[in-house]
Every structure is written in C-alpha cells, then in structure tokens.
Amino acid sequence: MTRLHPLVLGMIASLAGSLFANSPVSAAPNNGGSVSKCADAYGQCGGLDWKGPRCCPFGWACSKSNDWYSQCKKTLDGSGCTNGEWSQCGGREYQGEKCCVKGTYCKYDSEWWSYCAAKPSSSHYSSSSHRPTTTTHKPTTTTHKPTSTHKPTTMTHKPTTTTHKPTTTTHKPTTTTHKPTTTTHKPTSTPPVSYPTVANKPKELRLSPKWDINAPPQDREFYWEISEVPGAIDGFNRTMLVVNGQYPGPLIEVNNGDTVVVHVTNRLPEAVTLHWHGLHQNGTQWQDGPSGVTQCPIRPGVSYTYRFLVHDVDQYGTYWWHAHRRALYIDGITGPLIVHARNDPLKRGRDFDIDQVIMLHDHYHQLSEVITEGLLTAQGFNGSAIAPSPKSMVINGVGIYNCDFATVNDTCRQLTQLDLPELRFPPNKRVRLRFIHEGAHPPFRVSVDEHVLNVIEADDTPVHALPVHRIQIATAQRYSAILDTTGHKVGDSFYLRSQMNTNCLGLPFTDLDPDGRLIIRIGEDHDDLPRTLPTSVDWSDPTTGNCTDLNPALLSPIVARxxxxxxxxxxxxxxxxxxxxxxxxxxxxxxxxxxxxxxxxxxxxxxxxxxxxxxxxxxxxxxxxxxxxxxxxxxxxxxxxxxxxxxxxxxxxxxxxxxxxxxxxxxxxxxxxxxxxxxxxxxxxxxxxxxxxxxxxxxxxxxxxxxxxxxxxxxxxxxxxxxxxxxxxxxxxxxxxxxxxxxxxxxxxxxxxxxxxxxxxxxxxxxxxxxxxxxxxxxxxx
Missing domain, CATH: 2.60.40.420 (Cupredoxins -  blue copper proteins)
Structure with a gap:
C-alpha cells in the first residue's frame, strides 16, 4: 500500500472539505467506485486489508499508526500534521507519522521513542526557579537534574554519585508551567495531548545506578494526563487507558522521607482514581485512592493533585500504582513505584549490581467497562458470570497474540519473539528482578531458563535468600529475585518466562498462549549482537497447579520483628x-x-x-x-x-x-x-x-x-x-x-x-x- 505524506493527506482533506461544504463529513469513492461517507473523527481510515472508508472529515487527516491501523486525527497546522507536542514521531519499529506540529521538532529520547518537543527557542515554556528541596520533572529534557546539587553527609550506601540525577522520570503533558509549591488544584484549561499510539519505554524500567539515596527529603513531582489511546501491545489493536500515552505507566522513584506529588488530569470519558499499592497513608488517608472508600472519583476534564509523605520507617521496596475505580486499571492505568531508603537491608553494590523492574500483566482485548457491565447482568459476560480468560501474557508492556484467532473485523498484526524488546545484562553481574503482578486475574509462575532465582523480597519485605526454579506470584503481589549472570559470555541468551497458571482460570482459553517470554541477552545496550532466538531449556517444574502463594514459612524477613x-x-x-x-x-x-x-x-x-x-x-x-x-x-x-x-x-x-x-x-x-x-x-x-x-x-x-x-x-x-x-x-x-x-x-x-x-x-x-x-x-x- 502506498503511504501518503501528511502534507498530501492534509491537501486531500482540505479539498474534500471544500467540495462537500454542506456536509458534516466529506465523501470519497471507495475501491468499488461507489460513494461512501468518510470515517468519523478518530475513526479508522486505513491499514492492510482495511475495507472501510479512507477519507476523513474536513480539518482531519488520516494518520498512520502502523501498517495495520490508520486513524482520523485533527490536523494541527497548515501542513496537515496530526502530531502535537509529546506525540511519538520516531523510534525502533515505529511506523506512524514522523512529522511534528509547527514550533516543535522530533526529539530523540531512546532507541524506542522519539517525540515532538518544543523547540529550545520557543517561549512556550518559561523557565522558573525552584526550591532546592523540590525535584520537578520538566517536559523539555529527558535527563532531569535538580536545581541544586545535594551533598550527602556520607557515602556509605552509594559511593558512585553525589548528585541526584534520575534518568527516568515522567513529563508534564500540558502546556502550562506549574510551580512545585502549588497546593490548590483546579481543572486545567489546556487542550488534551494527542497520542498516536501507546508508547513502550523499556529503559524506564531499568533503575539508574546514579540515584542518590542520600539526597535530602524533597518533593518528587509528576504531571500526569490519563487518556484513551489506541494500542496493540500484543499485536491486537484496541483502545487502552494510559497515563502520558505510555504503558506501563510512568515510573515513580523516591526516597523514604520524600513527598510524592502527582498532578492528575483526567481526559477519559469517565471518572477515575489512583491508588499507591502497598504504601501506608498515615495522616493522609484521603489520598489512598479507592473510589467510594477514601475519596470521590476524579470526573472527566477535572484535575486533582495527590500529595503524601512516604515516612513510615519500614516503607521501602517494591510497590506499584494503579487506578482504583471499577476495573479500569487493567486497561493500562498502572505503573511501578519504587521507594529507596538508607535503612533498606538490600543494597546495590553489595546484594545486587543491576536493578530491573519486570511488570507482569494478563491482557484482554475488550475494555474493562464492557466486561464489567456484562458480569453485572443475569446473562453474564459472553454468557458466563465467571471472570473471563485473558488473551495474552504481557511482560513489560509487550506480548504476542495469535492473530489466527482474530475475527474479520479485528485489526491484528502478528508479532514474533524477535519483534519484542530484549533485556540486556552484562556478564558476571547480580541482577535484581523486581516482579510486579499488575494484572487482573490468574497467578503467574515466573522463571529464567537454566538459572536459579534467589527470592529476596516478598511484597515490600526483604527476606533471606530463598532459591527457587519458579516463583508463583498472585495478582497485586511483588517479589524480588536475584539472577546471577556469572560464567556467561557476551552474546549468550536465554528466556525469562511468565506462565499463567491456567488451573486458576474458570473458563476455557482456546485462544490463549499462557507462556509469555522476553529474551535476556548477555551484553551491553551498545553491543552489536545478533538478534537470534535462544536455545535455552525451561525448567521441568510444573507450570500449573495449586493457586497458592510461596510458602510463608520459607520466607524469613531480614529485619526481624x-x-x-x-x-x-x-x-x-x-x-x-x-x-x-x-x-x-x-x-x-x-x-x-x-x-x-x-x-x-x-x-x-x-x-x-x-x-x-x-x-x-x-x-x-x-x-x-x-x-x-x-x-x-x-x-x-x-x-x-x-x-x-x-x-x-x-x-x-x-x-x-x-x-x-x-x-x-x-x-x-x-x-x-x-x-x-x-x-x-x-x-x-x-x-x-x-x-x-x-x-x-x-x-x-x-x-x-x-x-x-x-x-x-x-x-x-x-x-x-x-x-x-x-x-x-x-x-x-x-x-x-x-x-x-x-x-x-x-x-x-x-x-x-x-x-x-x-x-x-x-x-x-x-x-x-x-x-x-x-x-x-x-x-x-x-
């Protein structure tokens, strides 16, 4: 299929609009020579095997997301470009539009992600001074430095750095500069940001070794916008609900003693709340998040700021955040939350060398609202009152669905293992894998081929190492485990697996491959290594069985209490x-x-x-x-x-x-x-x-x-x-x-x-x- 330049698409849309000025949408001949209406705003207008309309309403253009899906989006300038500020414009495997609206340029962020950023000469972003004790995540750079250098009193825990310089933070999605000291929260008047497709940012899930655990207590401030975005994280295209256009959602990384400040703008057509899973809201209980329990929901178009102090002495480790109204979080409103502390007995450099988050998710092809409404009727969802089977296993935001099971009206691109991003670890390192089950239903059994995993954390409790072949992890639980790459050479590869325990599903799962995998390849990101499939062998231990937790008697807390x-x-x-x-x-x-x-x-x-x-x-x-x-x-x-x-x-x-x-x-x-x-x-x-x-x-x-x-x-x-x-x-x-x-x-x-x-x-x-x-x-x- 010939790909039209956005400028040509814009000209076609403008011409069609002038020809059909008396109609709310333009018309164009279809392949058969007859006349049909154009796609609706935000409707599909193209893609391989697409038989529907290929034109868009006046002022809209058919914007390509990938070979299988194009969508009518509003043109933002005279060139016909539909990519607004913060829209994706490039990256590995990216097939969408690469233009940027006037006043922005396509800024490289990582191998997998480039986005439309404001030009440095633009006055759109005014600079502002910040208190030394506040870390604000600005949208104009991808490396965020605080406005002052924090000199720790000791270097016992982290001798490699004295400057807080996190490499993965979230960005302010609106066009207004906010002062970090603001405590009044009004609905934003800025227009919503348009995201062409869900972004995957795997580098955010590798925690930076430069994090300053000794930094003084400060505000850690984040600007989030929750919106609907098309996504095909397993190859099957569906609407997802995500924060700042990405899935998994933005990483929150703080020290014990910091104050978390999250400015949320709800661009969804329904209300939402957020919960900070595992954290104790001691003195800020109204910020816990469950709708109808500790707060009323944030309605569409409304902004609200969550602000709470992480201060309980034993609050450190692996947490996550997610929506807490209805079942919305399984549509994509989730992300990791990591708390560091000087009194954490698990220390980088002594107990582990690399810190890697692994987000685990059972993926569904219908919005949670559709499933929920079905379950709450006498007929049930798809004729059953039992929770439905997922469609694919997703690890760190990517998975594989067998498109042979897709219907004629579905849009599905068949992915293979080599289409998915890899995890690269150097040889002779101890890698902390922070497994987070942010899914909806079945427990997973996670493993690494031919490697024993040493469990060192259960939820947020550090435990003495427990060697296992597989870790069964239930919904909402977290485990950290050490993977040792000693003895490997650069280029070696093997699988990390997450396998659904299908014994815990109540319905047939004929179109589900319960085995999700990511390739672990030994080497550095900059190494030019062949992308070949591993020949590693899975453990022979069962992948299904009882739906129970790891035996708590075998998990002994390091901090005795x-x-x-x-x-x-x-x-x-x-x-x-x-x-x-x-x-x-x-x-x-x-x-x-x-x-x-x-x-x-x-x-x-x-x-x-x-x-x-x-x-x-x-x-x-x-x-x-x-x-x-x-x-x-x-x-x-x-x-x-x-x-x-x-x-x-x-x-x-x-x-x-x-x-x-x-x-x-x-x-x-x-x-x-x-x-x-x-x-x-x-x-x-x-x-x-x-x-x-x-x-x-x-x-x-x-x-x-x-x-x-x-x-x-x-x-x-x-x-x-x-x-x-x-x-x-x-x-x-x-x-x-x-x-x-x-x-x-x-x-x-x-x-x-x-x-x-x-x-x-x-x-x-x-x-x-x-x-x-x-x-x-x-x-x-x-």
Whole structure:
C-alpha cells in the first residue's frame, strides 16, 4: 500500500472539505467506485486489508499508526500534521507519522521513542526557579537534574554519585508551567495531548545506578494526563487507558522521607482514581485512592493533585500504582513505584549490581467497562458470570497474540519473539528482578531458563535468600529475585518466562498462549549482537497447579520483628457468593459490598456517621491488635489485599474455623512474614495479625478485579475518634460536589433512594451479618 505524506493527506482533506461544504463529513469513492461517507473523527481510515472508508472529515487527516491501523486525527497546522507536542514521531519499529506540529521538532529520547518537543527557542515554556528541596520533572529534557546539587553527609550506601540525577522520570503533558509549591488544584484549561499510539519505554524500567539515596527529603513531582489511546501491545489493536500515552505507566522513584506529588488530569470519558499499592497513608488517608472508600472519583476534564509523605520507617521496596475505580486499571492505568531508603537491608553494590523492574500483566482485548457491565447482568459476560480468560501474557508492556484467532473485523498484526524488546545484562553481574503482578486475574509462575532465582523480597519485605526454579506470584503481589549472570559470555541468551497458571482460570482459553517470554541477552545496550532466538531449556517444574502463594514459612524477613503476643479481638471475614435476582455476586459475611462513589466511607466516619449495612466492616476503637480470620467458604481462589496496614501471616489450614477455635491456635510469632497480599484457596482459612496503628478506613478486597466489581470487598475502620479529627483538604472534598450520593458504582443500573439517617458510630461494632444458608451465623457472633 502506498503511504501518503501528511502534507498530501492534509491537501486531500482540505479539498474534500471544500467540495462537500454542506456536509458534516466529506465523501470519497471507495475501491468499488461507489460513494461512501468518510470515517468519523478518530475513526479508522486505513491499514492492510482495511475495507472501510479512507477519507476523513474536513480539518482531519488520516494518520498512520502502523501498517495495520490508520486513524482520523485533527490536523494541527497548515501542513496537515496530526502530531502535537509529546506525540511519538520516531523510534525502533515505529511506523506512524514522523512529522511534528509547527514550533516543535522530533526529539530523540531512546532507541524506542522519539517525540515532538518544543523547540529550545520557543517561549512556550518559561523557565522558573525552584526550591532546592523540590525535584520537578520538566517536559523539555529527558535527563532531569535538580536545581541544586545535594551533598550527602556520607557515602556509605552509594559511593558512585553525589548528585541526584534520575534518568527516568515522567513529563508534564500540558502546556502550562506549574510551580512545585502549588497546593490548590483546579481543572486545567489546556487542550488534551494527542497520542498516536501507546508508547513502550523499556529503559524506564531499568533503575539508574546514579540515584542518590542520600539526597535530602524533597518533593518528587509528576504531571500526569490519563487518556484513551489506541494500542496493540500484543499485536491486537484496541483502545487502552494510559497515563502520558505510555504503558506501563510512568515510573515513580523516591526516597523514604520524600513527598510524592502527582498532578492528575483526567481526559477519559469517565471518572477515575489512583491508588499507591502497598504504601501506608498515615495522616493522609484521603489520598489512598479507592473510589467510594477514601475519596470521590476524579470526573472527566477535572484535575486533582495527590500529595503524601512516604515516612513510615519500614516503607521501602517494591510497590506499584494503579487506578482504583471499577476495573479500569487493567486497561493500562498502572505503573511501578519504587521507594529507596538508607535503612533498606538490600543494597546495590553489595546484594545486587543491576536493578530491573519486570511488570507482569494478563491482557484482554475488550475494555474493562464492557466486561464489567456484562458480569453485572443475569446473562453474564459472553454468557458466563465467571471472570473471563485473558488473551495474552504481557511482560513489560509487550506480548504476542495469535492473530489466527482474530475475527474479520479485528485489526491484528502478528508479532514474533524477535519483534519484542530484549533485556540486556552484562556478564558476571547480580541482577535484581523486581516482579510486579499488575494484572487482573490468574497467578503467574515466573522463571529464567537454566538459572536459579534467589527470592529476596516478598511484597515490600526483604527476606533471606530463598532459591527457587519458579516463583508463583498472585495478582497485586511483588517479589524480588536475584539472577546471577556469572560464567556467561557476551552474546549468550536465554528466556525469562511468565506462565499463567491456567488451573486458576474458570473458563476455557482456546485462544490463549499462557507462556509469555522476553529474551535476556548477555551484553551491553551498545553491543552489536545478533538478534537470534535462544536455545535455552525451561525448567521441568510444573507450570500449573495449586493457586497458592510461596510458602510463608520459607520466607524469613531480614529485619526481624515478632508479632504481638497479646490479641484484643478475633474477627472473621467469610468470602462466598450469592445470586440475587439472578446476578452472580461475591460476598463477605453474606454481604455484597455496595460502593457509593460519591459518599466515601472515610468522609462518613469523619462526619460522625456509621457504616451503612451493605458495606461489611470491622471497627476498632483505638490502638488494638486484631486477629483477622479470612475464610474462603466456596468459589475461586482469592488474593486478598489489605490497604494501609501490613499483615503478619500466622496460620492457614483446610476447613473453616470459628473465632473461638482461631483464638486457641498455636501460631509462630517469631518473625513471621509480613506482606499486604495473601491468597486464600476455597475451603481454607488464613489467620493474619494486624496492629490498628494507622487511623483510617482500610479496604480489604480480592485483587482479581472482576471479583472486586462483583462485590468482594470489606473495610477495617481503625480509631474512628481519630478519624473525626481529620482535616480533609477542601480540594479532596470538592471532588464530591454535585455527585449522586445514592448511586452505586459499579453495580445495578439504578440508584437507590438516600439512606435513612444513621446513628453515630458505636465504640465497637461487629461486621454486619445476615443469616447464612450454610448455618454459619454462630461462627460470626463476635
């Protein structure tokens, strides 16, 4: 197919517009000689085997994204160029338009990414002075230096540098210069940025050895824009929801003691929130993110700033951020979050030499909203109430789908292993692989061919090295493991694999290849090495089996901390399911959590109101120690995640137990594993111990997102008297203005009437429990 220059496309669009001035769109002959309407704005207008319209409305041009997909985009200047500032204009394998709007030029960022940047002579970006204690990520450069040099008092932990100079940061996507000290957050008036296709930035996932762990505490400021962007990360073209046009999303990298400041502008057609997975919001609970729990959602066109201090003494390690409304994050709104600390026992240069993030994702070809709406009907999604099977395994934002399974109306380009970016590591190095499961449903088993992995971190807890062939990682969990390249020579290659445990999928997966791979090649990025497929051999250990976690008894924390020996209360969360009105729902204590997005629980408690009956809650009055028994009565395996408070993982077993039986269990209290996400299999229980030392409303939920939207959530309300003293910032409260406080999100397609007036919160309240068909009520009387 002949590729038309953007200038020619612009001339065609202008000519067609003048010929058909009385029509909202232009018309053009199709291949058969008949007349058809042009594609709609942002509609497909070209690509191999494309049989639809190839013209665009007046003022729009057919912009090529790749050989398989072209899209009508608004022309931004007289040349017909559709690439605005920050749009991709080049990079390895890039097939889209390479022009840039007037006033910008195509700036090289990496082998895989060039973008339209403002010309240096332009006054579009005014310079501004910044406080020495603030790191602001500007859009005009790709290497970001702070405005002052920080001289650390010691060089014990990092002798290679004294200047904070991170090489991977996010960029301000709007055209307004913001002062880093601004704390008022208004909707931006700048136009949305147009991203031609989802960008993959693999270099962002290699943490810089020049990071200054000794830098003084400072603001780490990020400017994010969330928007819809077409993407084909596994070859299949679909709409994705992403931050700043990229997937995985931007890296957040900070030191313990820093303040994270994220300016978010929502360009989506629906509301969104963000959650900082694994971080404790101690004193900033309203910034935790879950819609309807700690905040109201950020509506379309609105800007909001998340600002919180990372200060708890044990907050360091591997985290991630993601959307926390409905199931939106699986559409692409995720990214890594790394916290460094001088007291972290795992140190670069001693325990590892290279620091590499590995993002793991099960990919779907329909928007999460489509899947969610289907699951919440009596018919289910594709005729089933069970969470659907994914379509491909994606590692660091890339994967392979078998296009033979695509339908005639789909746009799919068949990728091969050599189309995907590689991981390159030098010989004789210890590589820290930070595995993050940012997917939706099944656990993955990760491995490296012919190499033992030494697990050194579980969630954010450093542990003594545990050698394994495969690591099973459940949704939302994180593990770090050491890969040793000793003995290799430059040019050697082998596979890193992530294999879905298909035993944990409830539906057939005929079009799924559960085995995702990236090539690891020994050498430096600048080495000219042949791109050949490895001949390495996978381990013989099973890739499927039980849907359980690594044995917590084998994961011994390096920083020893015994669990409290005294327990104030034993509480039970029983997970099961029900089918009210023919619609499948998950339950905790026989209650399907009803999420009222514009009536957040945190604000209710802060106003002195009680928890409504359809939101299962455990309430503690003060600083208490709780044993929480999480029981999976029936259904699927559930990876439960607790916000704000780490869990001491004490005991597990088959069957179901009462609180009295749980109180008599003999636990190992000597330095048990601490983590924030655990998997509970059907017909089993787990006992975890909590210290309610962070006042707030902490969500406990299954992290399989389809189970979340079907109601598998509960909350722990800690120290309500302290919550009533919270001074929730006005900009957070303003997110609720004008919202329907009786609307359930997600859930039924109707709104409930306003609930009756509620009494003030009782000093101690048990979970609201209904009578159970399985005669479990006596188990739940606390």
């Amino acid at each position: 015994d669990a409290p020996s005294h327990v104030d209360h034993v509480r039970v969360f029983n997970s099961s399911f029900a089918v009210p009105s023919g619609i499948f729902k998950w339950t905790i204590n026989d209650i399907t959590f009803e999420n009222f997005a514009f009536d957040p629980l945190l604000q209710r408690v802060q106003r002195g109101e009680s928890i409504p009956p359809m939101r299962t809650a455990v309430i503690t009055t003060g600083l208490e120690v709780i044993d929480l028994v999480i029981q999976n009565i029936q259904g699927a395996d559930h990876p439960f995640h607790l916000h704000n408070t780490p869990m001491y993982v004490l005991s597990s077993g088959p069957g179901l137990i009462t609180p009295e039986q749980a109180s008599r269990l003999q636990h190992n209290l000597t330095n048990p594993l601490r983590r924030d996400t655990i998997t509970v299999a059907p017909g089993t229980y787990q006992v975890v111990r909590l210290i309610t030392d962070v006042p707030g409303v902490s969500l406990l939920h299954c992290h399989i997102v389809f189970h979340q939207v079907q109601g598998l959530l509960g909350v722990i309300v800690s120290q309500p008297d302290r919550i009533r003293q919270f001074q929730i910032p006005q900009d957070n409260l303003d997110l609720c203005a004008g919202g329907n406080t009786s609307a359930i999100d997600p859930g039924r397609k109707r709104s409930l009437p306003p609930p009756p007036a509620l009494l003030p919160a009782e000093p101690v309240a048990a979970a609201a429990v209904k009578s159970s068909r399985r005669s479990l009520r006596h188990w739940l009387d606390f």
